[in-house]
Amino acid sequence: MNAAMESDPTQPFRVDAVDYEPALDALRAVRETVFVEEQQVPLELEWDELDPRCVHVLARALDGTPIGTGRLTPEHKIGRMAVLREWRGKGVGDAMLLALIEQARRRGWREVSLHAQASAIDFYLRHGFAPYGERFEEAGIEHQSMRRTISGPTAIDDRDAAIRTVVDILGAARRHAWLYTRDLDPGLFDAPPVIEALRRFGTAGRGNELRVLLQDAGTPQRGHSPFLALAQRLPSVFAFREVEDPVDRAYPSAYLANDLGGYYFRTLGHRFDGEADLHAPGRARQLRGAFMAVWERARPVSEYRALGI
Template sequence: MKLSDYRIEPADYKADFKDLRAVRDSVFIIEQHLPADLEQDGKDPHSHHVIARDNHHNPVGTGRLTPEGQIGRIAVLHQWRNQGVGQSLLRVLIEKAQKQGLNQITLETPASASGFFQKFGFIGEGEAFNVAGNEFQRMSMTLTPLAERRRQSAKPRETSVPAEKLDNLEAHLESAIRLITEARRQICIYTRDLEHGLYGHNDVVEAFRQFAINSRDGCVQIIVQDTFAARGKPHALIDLAQRLPSSFQLRTPVEREDQQYSSAFLINDRDGYLFRLNAERYQGEWSPNHPARKKQLYEEFDRIWQRCRPCTEFRALGI
């Protein structure tokens, strides 16, 4: 049975405690009959948690990475299995471990599920062991940490820079790369169809890749109006988002007024922006530092973002 789509997001153990417990209790305590005192340990408050939610914000899956590099508590509600949820949770946790610079990660899984983890490169260690009547297998995987390049100390912000007019694709590429490169933790994009000439350009995609690797907990939020056109041909930015799913979030409008929004823009958290009044033309303006205009665009973006739905059209690409 094909269910509605889902999304993977970081979870705060305190704020999301009830949702994490709802999934884990159902899978580990009720289904697998693990004692509650074994399932609930002292590592939870110090671990990095992720949660899978459906389009109604209901929790459907969980996972965690402990400070020691152990992946665990991957649980998916019964009705959501065979939908790719477990794979998505595992990919995000592996990527998190790489970003932390870990050289190895481990896990302990029911022996019957060891084949699932072998597909990702995990190797069994030692003999299977018994926990509360269940046979478990310890597994490990060697990681190649994502290269982390030290950034220079941020320079004090300059005074507001007057907007500069842009009238061709080359000028847009240069401005976009600078805005992406100078971003610290957040980039927001409103685009009609992930314009291939701009966001699919090799230099722009490389700038996004470096941002995702070097910015801990950084996020690129993208609103795509026409998802059909965006996935009409191979797109390097979509491929990158597939490989680094925890760094990219894509949504699409559902309200008519948002679907008819005719402009396009890119903003960063350094008060820079790139704006085109008509998304069909490479004529616009930009500034590397214009707090007032950037704030206006961010408020517009956030209002629309809250009304959007996840881009389920990219599901087959693993996003």
């Protein structure tokens, strides 16, 4: 196997799909540290007969030290997700999960599921997993069953789904995202969960940048958009331009895309309904290309800078 996953050259680690036997010592170094020593899972429950039959991913620091593991079982389940304590919060878990989803996609699987520890539910929600069933105990730890469809885009039908989708796409971004919007979409980009996702994106400390193209820059300013208030505090992260070309101003759609292949596209930009996919690199690149063509001929929003942005 030993297939390298697409990795961000700015990250201090890499994620690979690995063969079980050759990688066993590295897998053991992470899983037994996290599950057996830290979480007190009995050793006999940590390793099972499925392990040799699973697809395993291994995260390593650039010096080769194993720092994270995850597996994909023949039953289409993701599990044994573990990251060493000192590497948590640095994107290792996100990269491993996306690598496992990509392995499932290559096999033509339509869905994957997992048992999330209660403390990790929000992490999986950000990556498009939905909970189902009641919570339960496994190895003495509270868990929630979750699943995610991975074959093609998902229809977004209402504001709540739109908010969840924007939060997911921002949460999954490595460093860059691009937003094309009429006027920062009241009801969406002023929703508290979205503002919090923008704040996390802006304070992640990875040199993140969100570029925003507006058709109407005046309405958010007059409405005292909380997005603009956040951008005022983080001027190096959020950049705004307004389209001027009549053709650009007549463009009816809106979209958000990130640098890990996630996108949310609305055919009519004044509505919430549209389609989204957290892993569609081709479509995300297409949207980014269209965005940058317009960005180059748009004007910087100097009136935002006058406010300190």
